[in-house]
Amino acid sequence: MAQRKSKQAVRNGGFPAWGWVLVGLVIGALLMGMAIRGGWLPMGRKHNGPRPHPNAEVQRGSEPGVADQATAKGNKKPSYDFYKVLPEKEVVIPDAEISRRAKAEEKPGAKAPSDSGGYLLQVGSFPNASDAEAMKAKLALQGFVAKVQPVTINGQTWNRVRLGPYASAAKLESDKQRLASAGIKAIALKEH
Numbered sequence: 001m002a003q004r005k006s007k008q009a010v011r012n013g014g015f016p017a018w019g020w021v022l023v024g025l026v027i028g029a030l031l032m033g034m035a036i037r038g039g040w041l042p043m044g045r046k047h048n049g050p051r052p053h054p055n056a057e058v059q060r061g062s063e064p065g066v067a068d069q070a071t072a073k074g075n076k077k078p079s080y081d082f083y084k085v086l087p088e089k090e091v092v093i094p095d096a097e098i099s100r101r102a103k104a105e106e107k108p109g110a111k112a113p114s115d116s117g118g119y120l121l122q123v124g125s126f127p128n129a130s131d132a133e134a135m136k137a138k139l140a141l142q143g144f145v146a147k148v149q150p151v152t153i154n155g156q157t158w159n160r161v162r163l164g165p166y167a168s169a170a171k172l173e174s175d176k177q178r179l180a181s182a183g184i185k186a187i188a189l190k191e192h
Helices: 002-011 017-037 066-072 095-106 129-141 169-181
Strands: 091-093 119-126 147-153 156-166 187-190
Touching: 095 169, 119 129, 119 169, 129 147, 129 156, 156 169
Parallel strands: none
Antiparallel strands: 091 187, 119 156, 119 187, 147 156
8 A cells, every 4th residue: 555655646747736726826927917007907096086185074974064054054855756747737736636536437327527627647757858859769669659748847847647638537547557568657737
């Protein structure tokens, strides 16, 4: 048995496996250092952007900050809500109310609601007219005929993409569900 071990040591060449691992690690570290210094990696490149000021001080809690001063002066950042952009003459109808009205219309002998106006589905409101036209085209691919209605609210023009008018809540609900299954969100409106 002693003879077999000595033959194996001669066949391996005498350089141990851990030695090769160590050599690989050293070569890898050298290549990584060259890559970082040479600018081959993004993290090693010098950036010409703004730099933090090394002597900058943080304001203390007792001193008002820039955001606190703006809020105190009444300069609040405007927030836009999809439903608040609509004028007051239109009423957003919740999904539960649409379902209730559609079921009431389906009952035998039931009359359609006698209140004036019809229903609309608004698919979006865009400040850019080309975005509105793109949504109209997307709807056309789904089989819907949409209209783009420009409206000015608080000095800003919005391009609304709408479907309708619908005479019944049942048809409105059906189209709203078709849109949802296609991944398109819509809000139901009552037009007066």
